[in-house]
Amino acid sequence: MDANYLQDLNEQQRAAVVYNDGPSLVIAGAGSGKTRVLTYKIAHLLASGEYAPYQILALTFTNKAAREMKERIAGIVGGATASRLFMGTFHSIFARILRSHADRLGFPSDFTIYDQTDSRSLIKTIVKEMNLDDKVYKPSIVQAIISHAKNALVTPGAYAANRDIAEADAQARRPLLRDIYKFYWERCFRAGAMDFDDLLLYTNILFRDHADVLDFYQNQFRYILVDEYQDTNFAQHLIINQLAKSHHRLCVVGDDAQSIYSFRGANIDNILNLRKEYPECRVFKLEQNYRSTQTIVAAANSLIAKNEERIPKDIFSHKAVGEKIEVLSSYSDFEEGYLVASRITTLRMASASAYSDFAILYRTNSQSRIFEEALRKRNIPYRIYGGQSFYLRKEVKDVIAYFRMAVNPADEEALKRIINYPARGIGNTTLAKITECATTHETSLWEVVCRPLEYALDVNGGTLNKLKNFADLIRSFVEKAATENAYDLADAVVRQSGIMGDIYTDRSPENLSRQENIEELLNGIQEFCSSRREEGIEAISITDFLAEVSLATDQDSEEGEDDDRVTMMTVHASKGLEFKHVFVVGLEEELFPSALAMGSARELEEERRLLYVAITRAEETCTLSYAASRYRNGKPTASPPSRFIKDIDPAYLILPDDRALGYRQTPHEFSTPYTRRTDWGESRNDRESYRPQTNSPTSGTAVFRPAKRMVRIAPAAESAAPAAPSSDGLAVGMHIRHDRFGVGEIREISGEGDNRKINVDFENVGSKLLLLKFAKFVVLE
DNA sequence: GGCCGGGGCATTTTT
């Protein structure tokens, strides 16, 4: 290893890296080189010769963070050493540990991991079985309550015994929550399944009840590092404390100012109070920001200074002073989209930036739509992050459910997914009987399916036969899972289950995309097998694949990272990323801060931190934006500018002349070249202004919505040329591709404004009348 | 058991 690696660090970073005599807390401001400190510290520990790689436990929150860190460490100490580190997400590391001691807890070592969909669906089933009103006991709410209980290590027994909880539930008119929790707990156990929260909760139970196991890991993990400590919940905090108890060799890294996941149980007190738990704890502050201009750093500092609960620090930048933060004011969300799109166009030209240097950050996913439309109209390529991950798509989950059954047939959620998919005549009625029967006999659904007669299942002979066929099918997969490799099993599942037959019957666009997804899944498994083979592992069972997949919400395998697109994502999703130019949009009361957070000071502070995170993503320019009116739940709603705008020192802002902002100063103090735009004239030097002014913000122009893969749009002339037969650029004879109906030819155009329609003859589905205002399609060349 | 249409409902979401 290069002995000079410490030279790459600044003084504060170096101090944090070389100190390892006891517990330390590294407060790492935004853009201060946190990952660098963690990776160098691990390299330093290895270089000291005092620690073998497997004695170092390094925990992160995302797979991506773990992978990146592993790669960087491999670059310093070599891949062979790096791969032997215990480095990964909390969930993956402790799932691994749980699997090797599952018998202690009465679980099979091949236990299934329920994702949120599975666990919600089970809760829903239970609520229904209890004949409760699912408006009162809304599965999503029940799930959140159970999740919070688990994160606080409150088991069903403790939950039922707790008076405060009972009172709170009674108050909320949900007195039976305790029973739901108890049933949910038992059902998961019977299904041999753990949800995400269980992975942490059962780890705690394992350590609490099996001193030898705890002892073993306390001895093994001689140094523990935790990234993003501000996001830990109580369950995670306690695991760390237990493991570090005897040696106190612990280094936690985080930034209290970037704690934005309290709604998932993260507890900012874990980092704020660390010094109380470890009085000898050394604190290192990384305060130099290497990412952003001085203006951006100063503006962000002035904002976060409004929070009460924080660890004081003085973040500074030695980069250029940079541009002030511009605040854009629009009348409507529609205009906001237009403005941001036009700023991107001009800024890209002026600063010679690529599209990929830009990000639009918003508070809620639903805000993305309007920007999609605005960017598409300007032919600006973009990518939206945060759609559902590949493994959560229905058809993919269906196939995976077969894999899960093959590994653990007790898996109730998997069984419910596939017992009638593809259709084999086992409907809801039968399923309800099976479930009821399993509940009364306190066994799994699979048991009942296998032995319906012994459990006196009340169904007719035809159904019995269908159940037998299903059970035989699954049993054949179970056998294969034990002997064949992952890919061969997967291939057999797709062919023999009837999924193939179901999806490949017709070529409707929906089915085509399903076929693609399933093929992608199979390819993924093949790749998984061959990459394991490269590592020298010969037998790759489906169990290995599932273990990987169930904890991979893969946000990162997004293909083609290098293509040049504007990024759109929620502020939450942007944490840890950086962009040259950032637009933070929708800065309005009840949206950012969210209406639901305004009740409590604590939650309001979290929203403020959220904006802090958003602003500090920017390297060179940051632009804030709000609209006076916005469509919310289908209705236009007035929306005053966010209070947070006034929390930022106006010295760093270019403010629009808008009384709604509530500044007392005389307008001229804030007058700028960019005063409020009362027309569309801002974009003097871009193509847009040469267009005839037919596009008033509210007129119903065609909304082009290509499929995800077709984001690159036809040349501008297509839709913008004044010579086009109509203002929306559509003409009879043109070919279009519709989201759902596929490819077709325009036969007729009629109506005006909102009522404008086209009649299209589609290749696969015949002729359809589409209202332009709503139709989602692209014009083909 | 599958399809259609009306009504109710809409945060953020590393694993």
Added chain:
DNA sequence: TGCCCCGGCC
């Protein structure tokens, strides 16, 4: 406005 879920119908 758009999605999801349920109930009614075939």
